[in-house]
Amino acid sequence: MSESVTTPNLEAPDAFYADLLSAHEKLGKEESDAFNARLILLMANRIGDLGELRQLLEAAKVDRVSKQQY
Amino acid sequence: MTKLFEVPLYPYKRTADQDAPAPVRHPVVIIGAGPVGLAMAIDLAQANVPVVVLDDNDKVSVGSRAICFSKRSLEIFDRLGCGDEMVDKGVVWNLGKVHFGDRQVYNFNLLPEDGHKRPAFINLQQYYCELYLVERIRALQTEGKPVEIRGGNRVENLHCYDDHTLVTIETPEGAYNLEADWLVACDGAGSPTRRMLDLDFVGRVFEDNFLIADVIMKADFPTERWFWFDPPFNKDQSALLHKQPDGVWRIDLQLGWDIDKEKEKKPENVIPRLKQMLGDDVEFDLEWVSIYTFQCRRMEEFRHGRVIFAGDAAHQVSPFGARGANSGFQDVDNLGWKLKLVLDGKAPETLLDSYSFEREHGADENILQSSRSTDFITPKSEMSRIFRDAVLDLSEHYEFARPLVNSGRLSVPCTYDGSPLNGPDVSSLPQRTRPGSTVVDAPLGEDWLLDHLTGEFVLLGLGVDIPSDNEINGVSLTGITIGRENISPELRDRYLGNAAAAIYLIRPDQHVAARWLDCDQTEIGAALAKAIGGKVQ
CATH class of the missing domain: 3.50.50.60 (FAD/NAD(P)-binding domain)
Structure with a gap:
């Protein structure tokens, strides 16, 4: 996987994160799911390149179980 | 009548x-x-x-x-x-309308590529x-x-x-x-x-039922293709309206797998649905109704x-x-x-084994495309539906989402990449006419390139002189020369790119077998031998 996919690149991480949360603030679960789907599609279109999109799909598969204590 | x-x-x-x-x-x-x-x-x-x-x-x-x-x-x-x-x-249409639920989300004009017969x-x-x-x-x-x-x-x-x-x-x-x-x-x-x-x-991928009906409209109705995702008159399924010759309109209603075919086919059940599709004031006669069942397999x-x-x-x-x-x-x-x-x-x-190779490849491509359309039209999971609905909602407002809308990708000819019959390629020539692909039509003088490819092997010279009649080990090879002055912009774009000249060996089924910037008789003979399964030396 190319480094560029996961190296920090956000211009203003805190501001973006706050905007993301506030976009969901008044939405119910169903609406939030729909909003996320639309956002993913818009972002994917911005990226365009299939190879890069596939790297992102791979990068999103992080293993959550091993990091937690059960 | x-x-x-x-x-x-x-x-x-x-x-x-x-x-x-x-x-x-x-x-x-x-x-x-x-x-x-x-x-x-x-x-x-x-x-x-x-x-x-x-x-x-x-x-x-x-x-x-x-x-x-x-x-x-x-x-x-x-x-x-x-x-x-x-x-x-036949009827040609260019305007399509896409509906989602009870609303029209967008319409489109097909604007097909110019320069084809x-x-x-x-x-x-x-x-x-x-x-x-x-x-x-x-x-x-x-x-x-x-x-x-x-x-x-x-x-x-x-x-x-x-x-x-x-x-x-x-x-x-x-x-x-x-x-x-x-x-x-x-x-x-x-x-x-x-x-x-x-x-x-074998290899059943999925199966479905469609109610298909031919109706005759009693008044004018536009020559457009209307497609519905999840319409109120056919919840969770699709519907399609298409114009045919003689004022006959074809309607396809997807029904899903578990249905009572006899009940669905009854006019008293069909006609109210059609009224919902077409509008209450549209008068029509129901000419023919059938249930079409398919299983996607080969x-x-x-x-x-x-x-x-x-x-x-x-x-x-x-x-x-x-x-x-x-x-x-x-x-x-x-x-x-x-x-x-x-x-x-x-x-x-053994040449006939290449039929299997090439057409099995074609069938796989069709099954793949068909499966993707079906996954879009009838989402199989909650998340799949969320994304499908997101695409359709976005398509109403933004053009970028429209290429994602999949109500079926129109059949285009299969390219036989990797076929044992394919000969040499030149990668700098246009991709769309690489060995294995169908010849792309283009204007040629007063008529069309494809009019000249009538079922024999053809050696096509673009900016290169080719003798008109050739025979190699009993297989006839028609030579066609297109002089530099006759190369239309479409021919250049589809066959030459930046090259000044090229030679194409074309099969009787109008698929490209091999191509060169320049070549000799031996290379042509070898490519022809390969294209007929290897007997000619």
Whole structure:
């Protein structure tokens, strides 16, 4: 996987994160799911390149179980 | 008015084969006089290969059935001598409307690429297609070509041998036998041939039911294609409205798998739905209703010794994208010239394995496309539905989302990448005409490039002089030279790119076999040998 996919690149991480949360603030679960789907599609279109999109799909598969204590 | 599909077109007639003391041997016997079988017969008869078509019926098919004939099919019909009839009768549409739930989300104009003789597709009832194919066979018979259609001839039994098949046929006057060097089974999705030979039809991907109806509008109605995702009159499913010739409109309502077919087909259940689709004030007559069931799958092998399967007998896909009949014509296009070369002893029998390779590849491509359309149209999980709905909601406001909307990707010809018949390539030449692809049409002088490719191998020189008649080890090779001054912008764009000149070796089915910037006789001979399965040295 190319480094560029996961190296920090956000211009203003805190501001973006706050905007993301506030976009969901008044939405119910169903609406939030729909909003996320639309956002993913818009972002994917911005990226365009299939190879890069596939790297992102791979990068999103992080293993959550091993990091937690059960 | 007598309907076309009620008239016997090839009624049963006794033939000399029925009175012969021993079974008569024929080079090629085709089972099934549907569009695929008829096209196969024309292709072979034009090449002077004697051919007999057997069908238990004697009429064209009832109802519209296949309605969308792609540009590639029209090009194949041109080569078979009946393209004009189809195009003159067919309907061309460019404006489409997409509905989601109870609203229209967007409309589009197809704006097909310029510089092609034929449109991207036409809408035409299958019975007209079959009628023009039968008429073409009649014209060939008048010219003295060796082709017969035997109606009322039902194949009852098959015995396969290494070098032929013994066919037992039932007729209104009793049974008779004949022998076929090669048997081509074009007998549809339920192929009795496949069943008689106890062959597989595996790899079921999914299955579905469609209610298909032909209606006649009593007043003007626009020539547009309307597609609905999840409409109120067909919850969680799709619907399609398409214009056909003679003021007939075709409606496809997807029904899902678990349904009561008899109940769905009743006019009292069909008509209220149609009123919801078309609007309460639109008056129409219901001409024909049927339930169409398909299973998306293919045979593992299309060739079984001397028996070869083509069309729905070999593979079935969903109707999204019009990949059924259209892929059947590509089967025929691929098989005809190979059978001819093998029968003439100019190519090894193994050339026919390349039919399997190439058309199985084509079937896989169609099944893949068809599966993707189905996943979009009928989402299989909650998240799949969330994304599908997101695409449709976005498509109402933003153009970027519209290419993601998948109501079927229209059938385009398969490129035989990796085929054992492909010869040398030059990677700097345009990708779309690489070896394995179909020749892309382009204006050439007063007519079209494809008009010049009439069923022989062709050596096409763009800016290179090619001798007009060549023969290599008995295989004729027609030379076509397009001088620099005659290279249209479309030809340059599709065949040369930045190159000044190029040479293309083109197969009889109008697929590119090899291409060079420049080449000698030896290289041409080697590529031709490869393209016919390796016999010519």
